[in-house]
Amino acid sequence: MGAEDREPPRERRPHGASAVRRGSTGERPRGAEGRPRVRLDQPRVPRRTLFPEYDPEAFGRMSEKIARFLGTGRFIVWMTVTIILWISWNVTVPGSLRFDNYPFIFLTLALSLQASYAAPLILLAQNRQDNRDRVTHEQDRKQNERSIADTEYLTREIAALRMGLGEVATRDWMRSELEELLRELELRQPADGERPERDERDH
Secondary structure (H helix, E strand, C coil): CCCCCCCCCCCCCCCCHHHHHHHHCCCCCECCCCCECCCCCCCCCCCCCCCCCCCHHHHHHHHHHHHHHHCCHHHHHHHHHHHHHHHHHHHHCCHHHCCCCCCCHHHHHHHHHHHHHHHHHHHHHHHHHHHHHHHHHHHHHHHHHHHHHHHHHHHHHHHHHHHHHHCCCCHHHHHHHHHHHHHHHHHHHHHHHHHHHHHHHHC
16 A cells, blocks of 8 residues: 555544633634534523513513502502593583593403403413412422421430330439348348357357
8 A cells, every 4th residue: 555545644623621722713613513513611692583582580570560450459449430530521521522432432442452461461470479389389398398207207216215215224213222222131130130149049
């Protein structure tokens, strides 16, 4: 084989810090398939979409505020006053000043529009509240499990201590044993005193 048949040496790809330095110079490192590799030390570029972007958390907080207001007596009072004024104006004032004649189609449309927006907002607020309740219940369940485990552990420890204390000599038990020994000694002393007298008489 000649020098012409030899394969050209493969280019060694840098690894580690050298790869980072190479990526920082402007050349984007490419993978085995030729696509640019994702840099983990840099944030992703947000994708551009045709739809408007919004903050779901802020929208959820706003929906909860609206749902709380819709569920108060103040909202019912204001809505009732508005409807009464609306109907009174369109019934009592001259025809040229009326903007919604009977059967008050514009009022019906406004109330329908309000209901069509209020229902999804209330459902969104309920879903957020359900998610919070689910997390709270999960935390309470875990806390109850830990409390039950701690209670069982303390119960076992107390039972073991009771069993251990049953085998330990207490003060009352030692006192009763010493009293019994003193009684036995008192009973033995007269008997030992009679034996020398008997021995002297025998001699």
